[in-house]
Amino acid sequence: MLSPDSAAIVRATLPVIAGAIQDITARFYDTMFADNPELLRDLFNRGNQANGEQRVALAGSIAAFATVLVERPGVLPGTMLSRIANKHASLGVTEEQYAVVHKYLFGAIVEELGDAVTPEVAEAWDEVYWLMAETLIGLERGLYREAGRGWTRATVVERREETADTVSFLLRPDLPMPFLPGQYVSVRVPLPDGARQIRQYSLSNSPERGDWRITVKRVRGEGAPEGEVSTWLYEHVRAGDVLSVSAPFGDLTLPEGDGPLLLASAGIGVTPILSMLDHLLATGSQRRVVVVHADRSPGAHVHREELAELVAALPGATLHRWYEDLPPAQARDAANGAGHATAVGRADMSAIDLPGDVVACLCGPLPFMRAVRAQLVELGVPDSGIHYEVFGPDLWLAAA
C-alpha cells in the first residue's frame, strides 16, 4: 500500500503524469536504448518499438496501477500483474534490470515535467514504481522457481505446412518441461543483422503428448515491414534444426473443474484453444464445451479439420464457426451435422445457447475479443468469468 502522504500526491499528480505518459515513455525508451542498445537488439520486441505498441502497453499499465493504488487502497490489480510477470519470466527479465528501467523512467519524468517534479512528487512516484516492481519481482521469482529460467534447446522433430501462411513445428526440448494447456513459450532467433529477437508462441497441443507443437503464422507486411521472427521461422526452420526456447509460461490456462466452458478464437488465436481441447480429450473429459471460431475463410482457417475432429471426439462439445468469406456451396452445406454449425459473417454469441455459469477463454485479435466480450457481458456472463490472451502487447491493460 502507498503511504497516505504519497497517495495524496499521486492522486493530485495522476492527471499530469497520465497526460504526459506517452512522451515520458517515448523519452524513457529512447534514452534507455541509446545507452543500452543490447536491450533493444536482444530483449525488447523491436517491431513493437517501431510501431509504438509496446510503449502504449507499459505506459497504460503504470497509470492503471497508480489509479488502483489511490482509488482502491489494499487491492492490487492481480490479473494485470500476473500477465506482465508471466511475459517477463518468458523473456528472462532479471531483478537487476528493474533498477535500469527505474533510472531511465525517472530521468524521463524529470525531463518531461521539469519543475513540476518536486522532491515530494518524485518520492511519491518512486513509491508507486517500486511497489509495482517489487510485486512483479516477487511473482517472477515464484515463476522462475516453478518453471525454470533461461533458454533451453529444442529440436524440431517435424515441420508441417498448415495453410498458405502458417506452419507448425513439433519441438522436443532437451529437458522435458510440464505445461498447462493454454500456455506459451518464448522462442529466440538469430537474425541476419546479429540481433537475437524473442517472440511468444502458444503451445498448440496437449501436455500429454510429450513433444510441444507451436503453430506460427507468418506476418505479411501489407505496407509495413514483414514480421521479423515469424518470417524467419517460416523461411528457415526445418526438421532437425534446433531452436532456443524458454520454459512454458502464461496465465490463460484451462479453467479447472467440471463447469461449462466457452472457448472462442479467431485466426491464429486458435492455438491455445487447441491445446485445451486436446487436453480435455486426453483426460476423457465429459465437460460441456462450446467452441467458437471465426476466420476469414475456410482456406485461411489453420487446423480447421483438427478443431472439428477434436470437438467431434469430445462428448460434451459443440462447434460454431463463422467465416467472413464462405463460398456459396459451403454455405449451403453449412449445417453439417449435430454439434456443428457454420455461418457467414462475424461471430455472434447471441446465436448460441450458452449455459448461465459458463466460463469463457478468448483468443484472437482485439476487435474480435472486444466484440465477443461485449456480447457475453450483455448475455449476463460476469467479467470475472471472461479470460483472454492477446498475441501482442496487451492494449486492454492500457485501457484498464
Ligand SMILES: Cc1cc2nc3c(=O)[nH]c(=O)nc-3n(C[C@H](O)[C@H](O)[C@H](O)COP(=O)(O)OP(=O)(O)OC[C@H]3O[C@@H](n4cnc5c(N)ncnc54)[C@H](O)[C@@H]3O)c2cc1C
Ligand atoms: C502470449 C502470446 C502467444 C502467441 N502465440 C502465437 C501463436 O501461437 N502463433 C503465432 O503465429 N503467433 C503467436 N503470437 C504472436 C507472436 O509472438 C509474434 O508477435 C508474431 O509472430 C509476429 O512477430 P514477428 O516478429 O513476425 O513480427 P514483428 O517483426 O514483431 O512485427 C510486428 C508488427 O509490427 C509491424 N512493424 C514492424 N516494424 C515496423 C515499422 N518500422 N513501422 C511500422 N510497423 C512495423 C510489422 O509489420 C508487424 O505488423 C503470440 C503472442 C503472444 C504475446
Ligand code: HEM
Ligand atoms: C515496474 C516496472 C515494469 C512495468 C510496469 C512493466 C510493464 C510491462 C508491460 C505492461 C508489458 C506488456 C505485457 C503484455 O502486454 O503482455 C511489458 C512487457 C515487457 N517488459 Fe516490462 N515492465 C517493467 C519492468 C521491466 C524490466 C525491468 C524489463 C527488463 C529490462 C522489462 C522488459 C519487458 C519486455 C522485454 C517486454 C516485452 C516487450 C515486447 O514484447 O514488446 N520490463 N512490461
